[in-house]
Amino acid sequence: MSGTKQIFLTVNGETHEVSVPPRKLLVDVLRDDLHLTGTHTGCEHGVCGACTILVDGQPARACLSYAVQMEGHELRTIEAMAADGELKPLQRALHEEHGLQCGFCTAGIVMTFEAYLRDNPEPTEDEVRDVLSGNLCRCTGYQNIVSAVLKAASEMREEAQV
């Protein structure tokens, strides 16, 4: 697995041509080659969740895939959220509920719940805590993140009704 390979990566609706070593992790290619630094790298073991992005709409750890595996797949990163300048309900709720301090974990949490709330619009608090168990946050103590997710979910349900 040496040398580099020319690949096409579709990220946030745009296709980029990059030349990468096959051994290079997706998260490193996103950050170094595509300069999409909103996706963070914490543990590189899949444990902390900071690098979570969407692959074909499903959450995935960008530290556990190689970029060369992602040809032909649709990637979405935090940069696609609020791209039009308006915060998404969860981003807004995280802000209002003080669901972040340093913000290191936030992108991964937003991307995880982007998929989860789409598929489960009416989560219980317990379910939110269960999903959040896959994202480590060293600052907030989680309570405010849980409130923010519940608030966002209820706002999204209201929005869907009108």
Next chain:
Amino acid sequence: MALMARFGTEAKPISGGQSLTPMMNMRIARPAHLVDLNDLLELDFIRVADGVVEIGAMTRHARVASAPEVVRELPLLAEAANTIGHYAIRQRGTLGGSLVHADPAAQLPLIAVTLGAEIVLKSVRGLRIVAAQDFFLSIMTVDIAEDEILTSVRFPAMGRSTGWAFDLVSRRRGDFAMASVALALDMDDAGRVSSLRFGIGGVSPVPARLEVVEQAAFGHQLQAGMIAALAAQASAEIDPEDTPQLPATYLRELVDLLSRRSLKKATETLGETV
């Protein structure tokens, strides 16, 4: 298959990458080539026929946990799959990857052993079928040749009246279990055990059935006293490694507790029609 044959020992298949990539990131594993199975959509399937549920190797944990066929025919498997890691991990990790990785505390190998599943392996040389209890050899070591790929797993469907339970204890939600128990229970019309499959994970190099306990239960009604006796027997039967982090006496207590809870739950789910 041809790629696996060509690269031999130098190559490893990669499916979800949820175990292999961490090991490569830590440089514990350093394969020269990776053969990506992710785009092999034909390995992502669930088929039910003649009392057998066959599940493709690339089926992600989230699908195993929620597919109506699995929930109906193999509720024990669905429930166990839903406890693997975290939500995002379950969207990527695969059945085949979990079985070949064979972590002693992993859920899916335990269920495969408990339910007597068959593992289907393919290579350019042909097809090989191995019983789950023979497939797991030791910690993270399974009976698979370098050029073989695990393509599917065949689970015998659980009877509609079968009682079941899955339970585990882990340090933190989503961590690997310190100990886990999986049960499938059938009773005769008089309420006596006609069959008990008692699987245990995390406390030995590979998941195992506790046959002594299964036999001791046979023909008995499962009242509180009997449940306590069987749980005590299960905890005596295991021979866990004794470490300062996880003393054997503690693991025995966990197994006793998990066994009691699970036996009780299995009797409660008996005859529940889904």
